[in-house]
Amino acid sequence: MIIIYHCSGGTHSSVLAANIHLGILPEDRIPDADEMLQKTNFDRSNKKRWGLINKVGYDEHGSLVCTLGRRFSIDITIQALNSLSILFDKKEELQLINIHNDVNFLMKIGGTLSRGLHMVGMGRPIVIKGSQAVYPNIVEVVKNVKQRLYNI
Template identity: 40%
Template sequence: MIYIYNCYGGTHSSVLAAAYHLKRLDETREPTKKEILNSHNFNELVYKDRGKLYLHGIDEEGNKVYTVGRGRSKVLIPGMYNLIEMLQNEGVLNEKVIFSNCSPTVPLPMTFGGLFSRWLKIDFIGVPLLIMGAKQAYRNIVQLVHFTKDTAKNTESKLLLLDNKRFG
Protein backbone atom coordinates (compact mmCIF):
# COMPACT_ATOMS: atom_id res chain seq x y z
CA MET A 1 0.00 0.00 0.00
CA ILE A 2 1.10 3.58 -0.64
CA TYR A 3 0.01 6.50 1.54
CA ILE A 4 0.34 10.03 0.16
CA TYR A 5 -0.30 12.80 2.69
CA ASN A 6 -0.80 16.17 1.03
CA CYS A 7 -1.14 19.79 2.09
CA TYR A 8 -0.50 23.25 0.71
CA GLY A 9 3.30 23.40 0.93
CA GLY A 10 4.07 19.78 1.68
CA THR A 11 6.38 20.85 4.48
CA HIS A 12 4.25 21.22 7.64
CA SER A 13 1.03 19.29 8.31
CA SER A 14 1.69 16.50 5.80
CA VAL A 15 5.23 16.08 7.12
CA LEU A 16 3.90 15.78 10.66
CA ALA A 17 1.25 13.27 9.51
CA ALA A 18 3.98 11.15 7.90
CA ALA A 19 6.05 11.34 11.11
CA TYR A 20 3.10 10.19 13.24
CA HIS A 21 2.22 7.49 10.70
CA LEU A 22 5.79 6.16 10.85
CA LYS A 23 5.84 6.46 14.66
CA ARG A 24 8.71 8.93 14.56
CA LEU A 25 6.61 11.25 16.72
CA ASP A 26 4.93 9.98 19.89
CA GLU A 27 1.19 10.30 19.37
CA THR A 28 0.45 10.10 23.11
CA ARG A 29 1.82 13.56 23.86
CA GLU A 30 2.38 16.99 22.37
CA PRO A 31 5.62 17.07 20.36
CA THR A 32 8.57 19.13 21.52
CA LYS A 33 10.03 21.98 19.49
CA LYS A 34 13.09 19.84 18.72
CA GLU A 35 10.98 16.88 17.57
CA ILE A 36 8.92 19.10 15.29
CA LEU A 37 11.94 20.82 13.75
CA ASN A 38 13.73 17.48 13.28
CA SER A 39 10.85 15.92 11.35
CA HIS A 40 11.96 15.04 7.80
CA ASN A 41 11.41 18.06 5.48
CA PHE A 42 9.67 20.14 8.17
CA ASN A 43 9.78 23.78 7.03
CA GLU A 44 12.43 22.97 4.41
CA LEU A 45 10.56 22.83 1.11
CA VAL A 46 10.03 25.82 -1.17
CA TYR A 47 7.77 26.71 -4.09
CA LYS A 48 9.72 24.70 -6.67
CA ASP A 49 9.23 21.55 -4.54
CA ARG A 50 5.44 21.57 -5.04
CA GLY A 51 4.15 18.53 -6.87
CA LYS A 52 7.16 16.37 -5.95
CA LEU A 53 6.55 13.17 -4.03
CA TYR A 54 8.83 12.69 -1.02
CA LEU A 55 9.26 9.25 0.51
CA HIS A 56 9.38 9.46 4.29
CA GLY A 57 9.74 5.77 4.97
CA ILE A 58 8.07 2.41 5.25
CA ASP A 59 5.64 1.75 8.09
CA GLU A 60 5.44 -1.30 10.36
CA GLU A 61 3.22 -3.10 7.84
CA GLY A 62 5.53 -2.50 4.88
CA ASN A 63 3.55 0.40 3.38
CA LYS A 64 5.32 3.34 1.77
CA VAL A 65 4.55 6.79 3.20
CA TYR A 66 4.94 9.85 0.97
CA THR A 67 4.10 13.55 1.17
CA VAL A 68 3.40 16.09 -1.55
CA GLY A 69 2.69 19.82 -1.57
CA ARG A 70 -0.04 20.89 -3.95
CA GLY A 71 0.03 24.67 -3.54
CA ARG A 72 -3.09 26.42 -4.83
CA SER A 73 -3.52 23.85 -7.58
CA LYS A 74 -6.96 22.32 -7.87
CA VAL A 75 -5.70 19.86 -10.49
CA LEU A 76 -2.50 18.34 -9.05
CA ILE A 77 -4.08 15.74 -6.75
CA PRO A 78 -6.92 14.85 -9.18
CA GLY A 79 -4.28 14.53 -11.92
CA MET A 80 -2.13 12.25 -9.77
CA TYR A 81 -5.26 10.28 -8.86
CA ASN A 82 -6.15 9.89 -12.55
CA LEU A 83 -2.61 8.77 -13.45
CA ILE A 84 -2.58 6.17 -10.68
CA GLU A 85 -6.04 4.95 -11.69
CA MET A 86 -4.81 4.51 -15.28
CA LEU A 87 -1.69 2.65 -14.11
CA GLN A 88 -3.82 0.38 -11.93
CA ASN A 89 -6.28 -0.28 -14.79
CA GLU A 90 -3.38 -1.11 -17.12
CA GLY A 91 -1.95 -3.53 -14.55
CA VAL A 92 1.26 -1.52 -14.19
CA LEU A 93 0.59 -0.61 -10.54
CA ASN A 94 -0.96 -3.24 -8.29
CA GLU A 95 -0.73 -1.46 -4.95
CA LYS A 96 -3.54 0.30 -3.14
CA VAL A 97 -2.94 4.08 -3.02
CA ILE A 98 -4.46 6.46 -0.48
CA PHE A 99 -4.32 10.24 -0.80
CA SER A 100 -5.03 11.99 2.50
CA ASN A 101 -5.53 15.78 2.69
CA CYS A 102 -3.91 17.22 5.82
CA SER A 103 -4.94 20.84 5.23
CA PRO A 104 -8.07 20.69 7.42
CA THR A 105 -5.82 20.12 10.47
CA VAL A 106 -3.87 23.37 9.97
CA PRO A 107 -4.56 25.99 12.66
CA LEU A 108 -4.10 29.72 12.07
CA PRO A 109 -0.64 29.94 13.69
CA MET A 110 0.67 27.29 11.29
CA THR A 111 -0.82 29.11 8.31
CA PHE A 112 0.81 32.39 9.30
CA GLY A 113 4.02 30.62 10.33
CA GLY A 114 4.29 29.12 6.86
CA LEU A 115 3.61 32.49 5.28
CA PHE A 116 6.30 34.24 7.32
CA SER A 117 8.88 31.46 7.15
CA ARG A 118 8.50 29.99 3.66
CA TRP A 119 7.22 32.97 1.65
CA LEU A 120 8.63 36.02 3.41
CA LYS A 121 11.78 34.30 4.77
CA ILE A 122 11.23 35.79 8.23
CA ASP A 123 12.02 32.72 10.34
CA PHE A 124 12.24 34.53 13.67
CA ILE A 125 8.49 35.18 13.37
CA GLY A 126 7.46 32.17 11.27
CA VAL A 127 9.17 29.30 13.10
CA PRO A 128 7.70 30.06 16.56
CA LEU A 129 4.25 30.27 14.93
CA LEU A 130 4.85 26.95 13.16
CA ILE A 131 5.85 25.31 16.44
CA MET A 132 2.77 26.73 18.16
CA GLY A 133 0.56 25.51 15.29
CA ALA A 134 2.13 22.03 15.24
CA LYS A 135 1.49 21.68 18.97
CA GLN A 136 -2.11 22.88 18.57
CA ALA A 137 -2.74 20.53 15.65
CA TYR A 138 -1.10 17.38 16.91
CA ARG A 139 -4.28 15.66 18.18
CA ASN A 140 -6.12 16.39 14.93
CA ILE A 141 -3.18 15.16 12.87
CA VAL A 142 -2.97 11.95 14.92
CA GLN A 143 -6.74 11.42 14.45
CA LEU A 144 -6.37 12.05 10.71
CA VAL A 145 -3.57 9.47 10.46
CA HIS A 146 -5.65 6.88 12.35
CA PHE A 147 -8.67 7.63 10.15
CA THR A 148 -6.51 7.33 7.01
CA LYS A 149 -5.02 3.99 8.07
CA ASP A 150 -8.37 2.56 9.23
CA THR A 151 -10.14 3.66 6.05
CA ALA A 152 -7.38 2.16 3.91
CA LYS A 153 -7.59 -1.18 5.72
CA ASN A 154 -11.39 -1.35 5.67
CA THR A 155 -12.10 -0.61 2.03
CA GLU A 156 -11.87 -2.79 -1.03
CA SER A 157 -11.12 0.16 -3.31
CA LYS A 158 -7.59 0.22 -4.75
CA LEU A 159 -7.57 4.02 -4.85
CA LEU A 160 -8.84 6.46 -2.24
CA LEU A 161 -9.00 10.25 -2.08
CA LEU A 162 -9.72 11.46 1.45
CA ASP A 163 -10.59 15.15 1.84
CA ASN A 164 -10.72 14.89 5.66
CA LYS A 165 -12.93 17.99 6.09
CA ARG A 166 -14.09 16.74 9.50
CA PHE A 167 -10.66 17.33 11.04
CA GLY A 168 -10.78 21.10 10.64
Protein backbone atom coordinates in the same frame (compact mmCIF):
# COMPACT_ATOMS: atom_id res chain seq x y z
CA MET B 1 0.48 0.76 -1.34
CA ILE B 2 1.52 4.40 -1.58
CA ILE B 3 0.11 6.80 0.98
CA ILE B 4 0.52 10.50 0.20
CA TYR B 5 -0.31 13.06 2.86
CA HIS B 6 -0.81 16.35 1.05
CA CYS B 7 -1.35 19.97 2.00
CA SER B 8 -0.67 23.38 0.55
CA GLY B 9 3.05 23.75 1.21
CA GLY B 10 4.05 20.19 2.01
CA THR B 11 6.22 21.26 4.92
CA HIS B 12 4.10 21.36 8.08
CA SER B 13 0.85 19.40 8.47
CA SER B 14 1.66 16.74 5.87
CA VAL B 15 5.15 16.28 7.32
CA LEU B 16 3.70 15.85 10.80
CA ALA B 17 1.10 13.35 9.54
CA ALA B 18 3.62 11.25 7.63
CA ASN B 19 5.97 11.13 10.61
CA ILE B 20 3.15 10.24 13.01
CA HIS B 21 2.11 7.50 10.57
CA LEU B 22 5.64 6.07 10.61
CA GLY B 23 5.98 6.29 14.40
CA ILE B 24 8.77 8.85 14.20
CA LEU B 25 6.61 11.33 16.09
CA PRO B 26 4.45 10.18 19.01
CA GLU B 27 0.70 9.59 18.97
CA ASP B 28 0.28 9.88 22.74
CA ARG B 29 1.68 13.36 23.35
CA ILE B 30 2.51 16.62 21.62
CA PRO B 31 6.17 16.80 20.63
CA ASP B 32 8.27 19.80 21.53
CA ALA B 33 9.83 22.05 18.91
CA ASP B 34 13.21 20.31 18.98
CA GLU B 35 11.60 16.93 18.37
CA MET B 36 9.66 18.25 15.38
CA LEU B 37 12.70 19.93 13.89
CA GLN B 38 15.32 17.26 14.60
CA LYS B 39 13.35 14.14 13.69
CA THR B 40 11.55 15.38 10.58
CA ASN B 41 11.76 17.75 7.61
CA PHE B 42 9.31 20.08 9.34
CA ASP B 43 9.54 23.68 8.05
CA ARG B 44 12.32 22.87 5.60
CA SER B 45 10.63 22.73 2.22
CA ASN B 46 10.37 25.60 -0.25
CA LYS B 47 8.45 26.47 -3.39
CA LYS B 48 10.87 24.50 -5.57
CA ARG B 49 9.49 21.35 -3.91
CA TRP B 50 5.82 22.10 -4.66
CA GLY B 51 4.33 19.39 -6.82
CA LEU B 52 7.03 16.86 -5.93
CA ILE B 53 6.18 13.70 -4.05
CA ASN B 54 8.62 13.29 -1.17
CA LYS B 55 9.38 9.84 0.22
CA VAL B 56 9.36 9.79 4.02
CA GLY B 57 9.61 6.03 4.61
CA TYR B 58 7.86 2.67 4.78
CA ASP B 59 5.33 1.79 7.46
CA GLU B 60 5.07 -1.52 9.32
CA HIS B 61 2.82 -2.90 6.55
CA GLY B 62 5.29 -2.12 3.77
CA SER B 63 3.38 0.89 2.46
CA LEU B 64 5.39 3.82 1.16
CA VAL B 65 4.49 7.01 3.05
CA CYS B 66 5.06 10.32 1.25
CA THR B 67 4.23 14.01 1.43
CA LEU B 68 3.18 16.45 -1.25
CA GLY B 69 2.94 20.23 -1.33
CA ARG B 70 0.27 20.96 -3.93
CA ARG B 71 -0.43 24.61 -3.23
CA PHE B 72 -4.04 25.44 -3.97
CA SER B 73 -4.45 23.12 -6.96
CA ILE B 74 -6.07 20.36 -4.96
CA ASP B 75 -8.64 19.24 -7.53
CA ILE B 76 -6.17 19.19 -10.42
CA THR B 77 -3.50 17.44 -8.36
CA ILE B 78 -5.86 14.76 -7.08
CA GLN B 79 -7.32 14.22 -10.54
CA ALA B 80 -3.86 13.89 -12.10
CA LEU B 81 -2.62 11.41 -9.50
CA ASN B 82 -5.81 9.36 -9.58
CA SER B 83 -5.80 9.22 -13.38
CA LEU B 84 -2.16 8.08 -13.32
CA SER B 85 -3.00 5.32 -10.84
CA ILE B 86 -5.89 4.19 -13.08
CA LEU B 87 -3.65 4.19 -16.18
CA PHE B 88 -1.30 1.78 -14.42
CA ASP B 89 -4.17 -0.22 -12.92
CA LYS B 90 -3.05 0.71 -9.41
CA LYS B 91 -6.10 2.67 -8.19
CA GLU B 92 -6.40 0.63 -4.99
CA GLU B 93 -2.72 1.11 -4.22
CA LEU B 94 -2.74 4.92 -4.09
CA GLN B 95 -4.14 6.67 -1.03
CA LEU B 96 -4.29 10.47 -1.11
CA ILE B 97 -4.87 12.02 2.30
CA ASN B 98 -5.72 15.72 2.45
CA ILE B 99 -4.26 16.98 5.72
CA HIS B 100 -4.74 20.68 4.90
CA ASN B 101 -8.11 20.78 6.67
CA ASP B 102 -6.26 20.62 9.98
CA VAL B 103 -4.16 23.73 9.33
CA ASN B 104 -4.97 26.66 11.62
CA PHE B 105 -4.38 30.40 11.35
CA LEU B 106 -1.08 30.30 13.27
CA MET B 107 0.25 27.67 10.90
CA LYS B 108 -0.73 29.75 7.88
CA ILE B 109 0.86 32.93 9.23
CA GLY B 110 3.96 31.19 10.59
CA GLY B 111 4.40 29.12 7.44
CA THR B 112 4.08 32.18 5.21
CA LEU B 113 6.67 34.04 7.26
CA SER B 114 9.08 31.13 7.55
CA ARG B 115 8.84 29.50 4.11
CA GLY B 116 7.27 32.19 1.92
CA LEU B 117 9.08 35.29 3.14
CA HIS B 118 12.22 33.52 4.44
CA MET B 119 11.72 35.03 7.90
CA VAL B 120 12.46 31.74 9.65
CA GLY B 121 13.35 33.30 13.00
CA MET B 122 9.96 34.99 13.19
CA GLY B 123 7.77 32.42 11.43
CA ARG B 124 9.06 29.12 12.77
CA PRO B 125 8.03 29.65 16.41
CA ILE B 126 4.56 30.67 15.24
CA VAL B 127 4.11 27.67 12.94
CA ILE B 128 5.37 25.35 15.69
CA LYS B 129 2.87 26.79 18.18
CA GLY B 130 0.05 26.38 15.66
CA SER B 131 1.16 22.86 14.80
CA GLN B 132 1.24 21.85 18.44
CA ALA B 133 -2.31 23.18 18.85
CA VAL B 134 -3.68 20.97 16.05
CA TYR B 135 -1.36 18.01 16.66
CA PRO B 136 -4.07 15.89 18.34
CA ASN B 137 -6.31 16.42 15.28
CA ILE B 138 -3.52 15.27 12.95
CA VAL B 139 -2.98 12.19 15.13
CA GLU B 140 -6.69 11.38 14.75
CA VAL B 141 -6.49 11.73 10.96
CA VAL B 142 -3.55 9.31 10.88
CA LYS B 143 -5.30 6.85 13.19
CA ASN B 144 -8.38 6.96 10.95
CA VAL B 145 -6.25 6.34 7.86
CA LYS B 146 -4.59 3.33 9.48
CA GLN B 147 -7.95 2.02 10.67
CA ARG B 148 -9.43 2.31 7.20
CA LEU B 149 -6.42 0.79 5.41
CA TYR B 150 -5.30 -1.84 7.87
CA ASN B 151 -8.27 -2.35 10.23
CA ILE B 152 -6.05 -1.45 13.19
